[in-house]
Amino acid sequence: MLNPYRTRRVLYRTIFHLLIFLLGFLMVYPVLWMVFGSFKTNYEILNESLKLLPKVFSVDNYIRGWRGFGNLTFAQFFLNSFIITTLATAGVTISSSLVAYAFARIRFPGRKFLFACMMATMMLPAQVVMIPQYIIFRNLDLTNTFVPLILPSWFSSAFFVFLMMQFIQGLPKELDEAAILDGCSRYSVYTRIIMPLISPALITTFIINFYWKWDDFMGPLIYLSRPKMFPVSLAIKLFADSSSETDFGAMFAMSTLSLLPVFFIFLFFNKYLVEGISTSGLKG
Amino acid sequence: MPSPKIQKWSFQKLIHHESVCGFIFSSPFIIGFLLFTILPMLYSLYISFTDFKITAAPLWIGLTNYIRMFTGDPQFLKSIAVTLYFVLVSVPLKLAFALIVAYLLTRKNRLDGFYRSVYYLPSLIGGSVAVTLVWKELFATKGVVNNFLSLFGLKTVFWLGDPAYAMWVLVLLTVWQFGSSMIIFAAGLKQIPVTYYESAQIDGASQLQQFFRITLPCLSPVILFNLVMQTISGFMNFTQAFIISKGTGGPMDSTLFYALYLYKRAFNYFEMGYASAMAWILLIMIAIVTALIFKTSDQWVFYESKEEK
Numbered sequence: 001m002l003n004p005y006r007t008r009r010v011l012y013r014t015i016f017h018l019l020i021f022l023l024g025f026l027m028v029y030p031v032l033w034m035v036f037g038s039f040k041t042n043y044e045i046l047n048e049s050l051k052l053l054p055k056v057f058s059v060d061n062y063i064r065g066w067r068g069f070g071n072l073t074f075a076q077f078f079l080n081s082f083i084i085t086t087l088a089t090a091g092v093t094i095s096s097s098l099v100a101y102a103f104a105r106i107r108f109p110g111r112k113f114l115f116a117c118m119m120a121t122m123m124l125p126a127q128v129v130m131i132p133q134y135i136i137f138r139n140l141d142l143t144n145t146f147v148p149l150i151l152p153s154w155f156s157s158a159f160f161v162f163l164m165m166q167f168i169q170g171l172p173k174e175l176d177e178a179a180i181l182d183g184c185s186r187y188s189v190y191t192r193i194i195m196p197l198i199s200p201a202l203i204t205t206f207i208i209n210f211y212w213k214w215d216d217f218m219g220p221l222i223y224l225s226r227p228k229m230f231p232v233s234l235a236i237k238l239f240a241d242s243s244s245e246t247d248f249g250a251m252f253a254m255s256t257l258s259l260l261p262v263f264f265i266f267l268f269f270n271k272y273l274v275e276g277i278s279t280s281g282l283k284g
Numbered sequence: 285m286p287s288p289k290i291q292k293w294s295f296q297k298l299i300h301h302e303s304v305c306g307f308i309f310s311s312p313f314i315i316g317f318l319l320f321t322i323l324p325m326l327y328s329l330y331i332s333f334t335d336f337k338i339t340a341a342p343l344w345i346g347l348t349n350y351i352r353m354f355t356g357d358p359q360f361l362k363s364i365a366v367t368l369y370f371v372l373v374s375v376p377l378k379l380a381f382a383l384i385v386a387y388l389l390t391r392k393n394r395l396d397g398f399y400r401s402v403y404y405l406p407s408l409i410g411g412s413v414a415v416t417l418v419w420k421e422l423f424a425t426k427g428v429v430n431n432f433l434s435l436f437g438l439k440t441v442f443w444l445g446d447p448a449y450a451m452w453v454l455v456l457l458t459v460w461q462f463g464s465s466m467i468i469f470a471a472g473l474k475q476i477p478v479t480y481y482e483s484a485q486i487d488g489a490s491q492l493q494q495f496f497r498i499t500l501p502c503l504s505p506v507i508l509f510n511l512v513m514q515t516i517s518g519f520m521n522f523t524q525a526f527i528i529s530k531g532t533g534g535p536m537d538s539t540l541f542y543a544l545y546l547y548k549r550a551f552n553y554f555e556m557g558y559a560s561a562m563a564w565i566l567l568i569m570i571a572i573v574t575a576l577i578f579k580t581s582d583q584w585v586f587y588e589s590k591e592e593k
Contacts (some may be wrong), residue, residue, distance in 0.1 A: 108306025154314020
């Protein structure tokens with residue numbers, strides 16, 4: 001027997017799922033189009049753009065794309081990206097956790113004032129410091145090196161300090177106090193107790209900053225002019241502009257590859273990331 | 285026994301002193317703040333009053349840069365108009381989508397996690413050069429969007445060549461990335477006590493009434509947070525505008541975002557003084573807009589603690 005009330009509910013549910021699914025498909029469509037496009041021929045991309053799947057899956061685009069331009073393969077660009085991203089991200093994670101520990105746990109003169117300064121820097125548009133920083137690095141002859149892209153990260157970032165402070169304040173204070181009574185110094189409390197306990201916050205910081213640095217375009221655009229130094233973001237842009245006729249297939253192939261690290265990290269650390277974002281509201 | 289007052293200076297003692305520990309642990313911030321914030325800010329303020337073409341020494345010209353912006357630079361005024369328009373359109377749309385989807389996905393549902401990942405994906409990668417380039421192709425003359433429209437017999441639109449539409453491509457690209465706001469909303473929704481809804485149901489409140497009387501007020505602090513964050517990042521949009529318009533802000537300056545114009549002044553024309561002055565105006569604009577949002581928030585943000593008084 002069909003219960004009319006139940007049928008209506010099932011109907012609503014079905015419509016609900018259908019809508020959510022359709023909207024979801026629309027959301028990922030551009031990404032799917034890029035990934036499948038990377039296996040299509042240029043003719044297919046340009047003339048049959050509505051078809052999602054390629055006639056034949058071909059890896060030609062990847063081979064052509066990887067060759068890069070001007071004697072530089074994408075291996076070089078990926079290496080550059082990895083160097084910049086890893087060093088900058090390691091720096092911001094370590095330094096921010098040190099600062100967070102100081103602000104959350106240690107009483108020292110000027111702490112409140114410094115904390116207020118730090119929160120104020122969050123509101124500061126990057127453009128205000130970008131130009132003078134560029135001039136300073138230029139005068140120090142450090143443009144066209146990775147230094148301007150990495151060094152500032154080693155001096156902590158307000159966002160991540162704040163994120164880690166939340167974590168540290170969630171730990172019982174007695175833990176520190178007991179360790180100090182047992183003869184631990186502040187330094188060993190940090191390395192032996194705090195660091196291991198805030199590892200979820202460290203991982204979140206690492207992932208989010210990895211994304212930011214990996215996708216960063218403005219920094220490399222300003223500081224790097226020799227293609228040999230380019231990270232992937234800048235290389236793809238140059239690749240798209242380099243010839244009069246863009247090789248879309250190859251561009252899609254390299255774009256797809258450039259997103260792989262982001263994808264894998266997302267797959268493995270999804271849980272941490274969503275947690276970190278809901279508590280801190282970072283990204284985009 | 286030595287009295288504590290004339291204790292010998294000892295390095296060991298010094299670095300284990302509580303205050304010294306504090307300074308050592310916070311030194312990355314202190315040094316970075318002086319070197320990468322205060323020093324550049326002072327320098328930036330100084331050169332904003334100069335004519336500085338980077339190759340020659342800065343020449344003091346007082347308020348000339350600031351006067352020129354508002355009286356002799358139509359592109360500057362255009363870039364403010366473009367940016368304000370973009371923020372006013374894209375931020376409410378983005379937040380509305382984020383809120384609706386977050387609300388729909390809070391019902392218990394086995395596929396929630398999967399859906400949430402799907403909706404979050406564009407936020408994760410949408411800011412990248414790679415995806416922006418692909419987005420540009422979607423809106424090309426013979427691209428997917430036009431081909432799709434032609435299925436319904438609609439005319440081809442020159443999305444990126446027509447000043448009336450180019451901005452919309454960028455607005456859509458931004459709205460598409462509503463996932464991060466959605467996750468913050470979802471976290472906020474979880475905090476609302478279920479008992480509120482239960483008693484509302486007993487009183488016979490409809491779904492819509494529950495949404496406007498319970499969900500929205502309880503969520504208002506989170507809405508404020510998202511609104512401020514998205515507004516600030518809207519003002520700073522650069523990469524996407526740069527890629528879509530090939531660094532020009534065209535067609536006819538219709539996508540000349542403030543940050544893009546500032547970049548052009550600084551790094552295409554090397555007018556560092558003028559660009560620095562522009563950066564300070566950006567700072568003032570963001571401060572005013574944020575202050576306005578906070579000022580009006582008294583009217584619509586509901587804090588439970590306030591209610592108890």
